[in-house]
Amino acid sequence: xxxxxxxxxxxxxxxTNNPALVQLLGLCPLLAVTGTVxxxxxxxxxxxxxLIGSNTIVSLIRNHVSDAVRLPVFVxxxxxxxxxxxxxxxxxxxxxxxxxxxxxxLIVTNCAILGRAEAFASKNSVGMAAFDGLMMGLGFLAVxxxxxxxxxxxxxxxxxxxMQLLFGAGASDWVMRxxxxxxxxxxxxLPPGAFIVTGFLIAIKNAIDNAAKRRADAQRDAPVKGAxxxxxxxxxx
Amino acid sequence: MAFKQITxxxxxxxxxxxxxxxxxxWATVPGLIALTYHFGWGSLINVVLATxxxxxxxxxxxxxxxxxxxxxxxxxxxxxxAVLLGLALPPLxxxxxxxxxxxxxxxxxxxxxGGLGYNPFxxxxxxxxxxxxxxxxxxxxxxxxxxxxxxxxxxxxxxESLSIVFAGLNPADGVTGATPLDSFKFSDGxxxxxxxxxxxxxxxxxxxxxxxxxxxxxxLIGGLILLGSKIFTWHGPxxxxxxxxxxxxxxxxxxxxxxxxxxxxxLFSGASMMGAxxxxxxxxxxxxxxxxxxxxxALIGVLVYLIRAWGNYPDAxxxxxxxxxxxxxxIDNYTLPRTYGHIDRRRATEKEEDQ
Numbered sequence: 001x002x003x004x005x006x007x008x009x010x011x012x013x014x015x016t017n018n019p020a021l022v023q024l025l026g027l028c029p030l031l032a033v034t035g036t037v038x039x040x041x042x043x044x045x046x047x048x049x050x051l052i053g054s055n056t057i058v059s060l061i062r063n064h065v066s067d068a069v070r071l072p073v074f075v076x077x078x079x080x081x082x083x084x085x086x087x088x089x090x091x092x093x094x095x096x097x098x099x100x101x102x103x104x105x106l107i108v109t110n111c112a113i114l115g116r117a118e119a120f121a122s123k124n125s126v127g128m129a130a131f132d133g134l135m136m137g138l139g140f141l142a143v144x145x146x147x148x149x150x151x152x153x154x155x156x157x158x159x160x161x162x163m164q165l166l167f168g169a170g171a172s173d174w175v176m177r178x179x180x181x182x183x184x185x186x187x188x189x190l191p192p193g194a195f196i197v198t199g200f201l202i203a204i205k206n207a208i209d210n211a212a213k214r215r216a217d218a219q220r221d222a223p224v225k226g227a228x229x230x231x232x233x234x235x236x237x
Numbered sequence: 238m239a240f241k242q243i244t245x246x247x248x249x250x251x252x253x254x255x256x257x258x259x260x261x262x263w264a265t266v267p268g269l270i271a272l273t274y275h276f277g278w279g280s281l282i283n284v285v286l287a288t289x290x291x292x293x294x295x296x297x298x299x300x301x302x303x304x305x306x307x308x309x310x311x312x313x314x315x316x317x318x319a320v321l322l323g324l325a326l327p328p329l330x331x332x333x334x335x336x337x338x339x340x341x342x343x344x345x346x347x348x349x350x351g352g353l354g355y356n357p358f359x360x361x362x363x364x365x366x367x368x369x370x371x372x373x374x375x376x377x378x379x380x381x382x383x384x385x386x387x388x389x390x391x392x393x394x395x396x397e398s399l400s401i402v403f404a405g406l407n408p409a410d411g412v413t414g415a416t417p418l419d420s421f422k423f424s425d426g427x428x429x430x431x432x433x434x435x436x437x438x439x440x441x442x443x444x445x446x447x448x449x450x451x452x453x454x455x456x457l458i459g460g461l462i463l464l465g466s467k468i469f470t471w472h473g474p475x476x477x478x479x480x481x482x483x484x485x486x487x488x489x490x491x492x493x494x495x496x497x498x499x500x501x502x503x504l505f506s507g508a509s510m511m512g513a514x515x516x517x518x519x520x521x522x523x524x525x526x527x528x529x530x531x532x533x534x535a536l537i538g539v540l541v542y543l544i545r546a547w548g549n550y551p552d553a554x555x556x557x558x559x560x561x562x563x564x565x566x567x568i569d570n571y572t573l574p575r576t577y578g579h580i581d582r583r584r585a586t587e588k589e590e591d592q
Contacts (some may be wrong), residue, residue, distance in 0.1 A: 159335070185337075190370065
């Protein structure tokens, strides 16, 4: 397998092959815990750490584990890192740990992580695999936080609520209420709101991609009218 | 001589989408009059506000989608959705409730799925359910019927109604109250006879509940007009109302404190008639064949009764219709009509060698 470039890995993880918006992997945490920014940030960082760790280890052992047993081995490696993340959260951010509850152990089942282990880490060098984990994790984290911010603002009318769960007591007065105290739009807080907002985010991403493609097409030289080619397949480029 | 090949259907009615939609809008007038008479100006304001919002939202989305605005607005489907939503919402609901519900109906439930003819769910009911889940307080505050207003209190006039809707003014005490279905849901262990004796909603009623019975009669009249004009067949409404009646007779226990109420009360309360004739007959989201519509209607009726009797919400037509919309393609799959000229039922997409 030929080595991929650093820029390509970064672009893949953050945009073209974003785990949340393009691969649609890890939807369970995406939909369940993105009610507020702090929840999204907590789970996103945990997922990011697990993804970097598991990609690194999987890449290290990629030439020593037979194909037949690779998936169970991957899952055990991922589970080990998830346990680490869970214990760390229990130690340092206990309240957030209680809010996120079952979704922290469930990081094990996040297909985005197993998917990267299988599709990338098991075929690439250690440094590249760790970097891919970082980029994929950041792409996932960015979507989680964006979704959390939108749902928090539209659903309960707050910005940066409960940040003390992650950043200590000083962060408790970061909260802003742009729509006043009594604002609430429950459906956005509930799971249907997560589906609707995710749908809009995917649509916006596709719209940006399409616009970029149109711009690129427009800059390209137009094919000469009347020009003929023998045996054309596909578009004239 | 030209042999033009013309495909079926060969019999043409003078109806088109625009005429049908307009007729359905006009058929809601008896219900709207009853609502306005018994509950004040609120419903009329809802309908007008929802219609204005719907037309603007539809035009905006059509513009974004690059479709012909005039052509699609002229089919009146957005207006009908808005009118039905406006009728379903509680009178004197704050303006933003109406606007948000209409936007969800038109933009998300209808246009994002591809516009008229492609929406798997009834747009008005999607808007209603989103509002009911999001704003339970505003959505369950109903107006006291005219006949039961306390002495010296009347429904707010049109100017006062507008300021309640748009400026958030609070209506006078006694203007808001429970509905008949609320009274049964939160009856605190009273026997049915006691509810009927103590609650003026029933003790002063003709046959089902003050005000509500006439609203339902209004929608029944409108529905029968539509039935007479062959806008829809009898199968769906009859199956739905029949199912509600059968269920409430089956579970009628002689009037204990657990009783969910009589068949007459269920048929003429809440949104029963409006649901049966105006909501579930939406040709896009309902089952397609006559047999299918019998099953579809019965499913809605049963669900309405189940949720009313044992669910968390006092009325259930919106939830029942959405659940049945889910089931409609499945029902269609098993109720294929026989194609003319064939002995067995076959799918139009089946190939000859598959049979």
